[in-house]
Amino acid sequence: MQKTLSVNLDDNPSDAIQFVLLDYSSGDGLGAYIKDHFQDHLGSGKLVYYHYPSATSFDHSHSRNMAFRLAEGEVVCNIDADNYTGPGFGDYVQEVFQSRENVCLTGLGNPYKLDALGKLCVTKADFIKVTGYDEHFDGYGFEDFDIVNRLRLAGCEPFTITNSSFLQAISHADDERIANQRFSPEVENIYVHFIDADRSRLLYQLRDGRYVTASIVNMYTIGSRDPFATVEDEGYPLLHYNLEGNWEQGTWPMDHGNYTFHPVTPSMRREAILFYTQLRNRQIMHDNLAHQRMSVNKTFGSGIVYKNFKNAPIEL
Amino acid sequence: MHPLSSDLTFTDKWVFMSIFYTREKWHLLLGVIDRELSAMRQEGLAIDKRFVYLSLHRGPSIRLALHFKKVTEKDCRAIERRLGVFLRENPSGVPAVEMPVTSFFMDFPYDEIRYNLFNERYIMNEGMEPVQRLLSDTLLTFFEDHPVDEEGIFNLLLYLLREIIQNMYPDERDRQGFCLQVMRVIQLHLFKLPGEQFANALQHIVF
Numbered sequence: 001m002q003k004t005l006s007v008n009l010d011d012n013p014s015d016a017i018q019f020v021l022l023d024y025s026s027g028d029g030l031g032a033y034i035k036d037h038f039q040d041h042l043g044s045g046k047l048v049y050y051h052y053p054s055a056t057s058f059d060h061s062h063s064r065n066m067a068f069r070l071a072e073g074e075v076v077c078n079i080d081a082d083n084y085t086g087p088g089f090g091d092y093v094q095e096v097f098q099s100r101e102n103v104c105l106t107g108l109g110n111p112y113k114l115d116a117l118g119k120l121c122v123t124k125a126d127f128i129k130v131t132g133y134d135e136h137f138d139g140y141g142f143e144d145f146d147i148v149n150r151l152r153l154a155g156c157e158p159f160t161i162t163n164s165s166f167l168q169a170i171s172h173a174d175d176e177r178i179a180n181q182r183f184s185p186e187v188e189n190i191y192v193h194f195i196d197a198d199r200s201r202l203l204y205q206l207r208d209g210r211y212v213t214a215s216i217v218n219m220y221t222i223g224s225r226d227p228f229a230t231v232e233d234e235g236y237p238l239l240h241y242n243l244e245g246n247w248e249q250g251t252w253p254m255d256h257g258n259y260t261f262h263p264v265t266p267s268m269r270r271e272a273i274l275f276y277t278q279l280r281n282r283q284i285m286h287d288n289l290a291h292q293r294m295s296v297n298k299t300f301g302s303g304i305v306y307k308n309f310k311n312a313p314i315e316l
Numbered sequence: 317m318h319p320l321s322s323d324l325t326f327t328d329k330w331v332f333m334s335i336f337y338t339r340e341k342w343h344l345l346l347g348v349i350d351r352e353l354s355a356m357r358q359e360g361l362a363i364d365k366r367f368v369y370l371s372l373h374r375g376p377s378i379r380l381a382l383h384f385k386k387v388t389e390k391d392c393r394a395i396e397r398r399l400g401v402f403l404r405e406n407p408s409g410v411p412a413v414e415m416p417v418t419s420f421f422m423d424f425p426y427d428e429i430r431y432n433l434f435n436e437r438y439i440m441n442e443g444m445e446p447v448q449r450l451l452s453d454t455l456l457t458f459f460e461d462h463p464v465d466e467e468g469i470f471n472l473l474l475y476l477l478r479e480i481i482q483n484m485y486p487d488e489r490d491r492q493g494f495c496l497q498v499m500r501v502i503q504l505h506l507f508k509l510p511g512e513q514f515a516n517a518l519q520h521i522v523f
Contacts, residue, residue, distance in 0.1 A: 194415060194422040197374065202420070218421050221374075224430035227331055227392040241420070265418055272420075 001030060001081045003170060008085045009041055017090035019047045022067040025055035035309060042308055050305045058180035061133035061143050065301030068127050069316055077121040086166035093121050104151050107167060108144055109160040115169035118144050119161060122151060129154050131295040136284050139181045139277030146285040153294040178273050190272045191261035198222045199244065202272060203261050211252050215244040241275055327386045332379070334433045335399060336424045338408035339376040339464060345402065346378065347460035352398045362386050368452040369438060370464065375412050375423030379434055396429050403427040454479070
């Protein structure tokens with residue numbers, strides 16, 4: 001945020017563009033930084049700062065829903081903290097929405113940056129119509145795909161942002177992607193049982209005494225006996241493993257049966273956590289699509305926030 | 317037309333094969349690959365480019381990127397069968413790694429052929445393609461006489477240096493002049509060879 005916010009403000013000087021910054025229980029001194037460096041922008045109303053102090057972990061969908069609900073414009077855009085808007089992005093968005101109806105702009109499918117996939121611009125009315133991002137999602141992955149699917153169901157035609165200057169972002173390692181997520185600290189250990197070159201079984205031992213386990217398939221190699229097979233990873237990035245069967249849950253200790261489980265390395269642990277949350281989220285996305293669900297949340301973006309360092313609570 | 321090319325035909329097509337085989341015997345397999353592919357090409361298989369890579373990803377393998385003017389699955393299976401004869405008669409003799417430390421999946425079993433574990437990104441662009449092709453041909457022929465171990469790779473590098481210098485300076489006098497220049501640089505900056513030894517070393521430059 002320290003790298004992106006001031007650049008984004010400078011790149012979008014139009015009075016018609018307002019930045020809403022949601023501090024989602026950030027523990028890195030974000031509030032103090034904003035107070036110290038952006039008084040002018042806060043004073044002019046160009047920047048509005050909201051603080052949500054009640055988050056125990058980072059929730060992608062809930063945090064975005066809050067920010068979208070707090071935004072007052074007719075067209076609302078999600079700009080992740082690590083994203084640059086690019087010079088004139090706000091003007092470009094206004095032009096698109098003035099010249100077309102029933103559209104949304106998305107970073108999905110852009111050829112430049114995976115870190116810019118989360119960019120989404122939509123009318124606030126359409127956002128409300130689909131009840132925002134699905135808050136059943138947990139952790140990193142697929143919430144952006146899901147909301148675009150549902151916006152399409154609501155009659156919005158998605159357009160991919162293709163101008164590379166609107167897609168710049170600070171790249172992240174997987175460590176940062178899973179940091180502050182709910183699932184990561186719940187996992188005590190992760191083990192793997194090797195079945196063959198294409199299949200393995202993963203076992204997550206949770207701190208609360210439960211475990212979850214499932215067999216996974218490497219989609220890149222499963223068809224590798226066929227000279228002309230193509231990889232079927234459903235066209236989505238970041239996920240080239242798939243489940244064979246379903247997740248099984250139980251209480252530790254589990255009956256190992258014929259399995260020989262080996263502890264995974266720290267880097268594999270990160271990948272396994274991402275894999276678990278992404279697969280779970282992807283399944284929810286598939287269910288939403290299969291059932292043609294346009295709206296998914298009874299309430300969304302709920303909570304009590306505080307505006308511009310004032311003590312008056314605002315209930316969403 | 318190759319006799320087996322009877323099913324669905326792809327034209328202008330890359331086929332990416334990975335032959336998982338113990339590294340200690342790569343030199344044997346490389347020679348067999350060279351002979352079998354050359355023989356099949358003479359029999360009519362429409363291979364117009366072949367690239368060779370040595371890989372340790374998911375187990376030791378020799379990777380072949382084969383470009384066909386036209387190819388069918390039967391053509392690929394025919395290559396598999398021809399190489400498979402060698403693999404059956406000369407099995408790796410050791411098991412593949414069954415408990416990898418840094419991967420979610422076991423290594424591929426030895427003596428197996430898999431497809432599409434790498435792709436076109438391995439093929440260098442137009443300008444460098446002839447160099448890559450020359451390197452592939454060199455790998456196939458050079459290692460037939462040398463195990464692919466540290467010494468073999470060192471010898472390959474020496475061999476490649478010689479090939480490069482010979483290509484750069486076809487004239488023997490030019491080659492010696494270039495080598496003299498290199499030796500002087502080495503003498504000045506690295507070893508500081510005494511004059512007598514330097515003169516002796518020069519006499520051993522043979523092409």
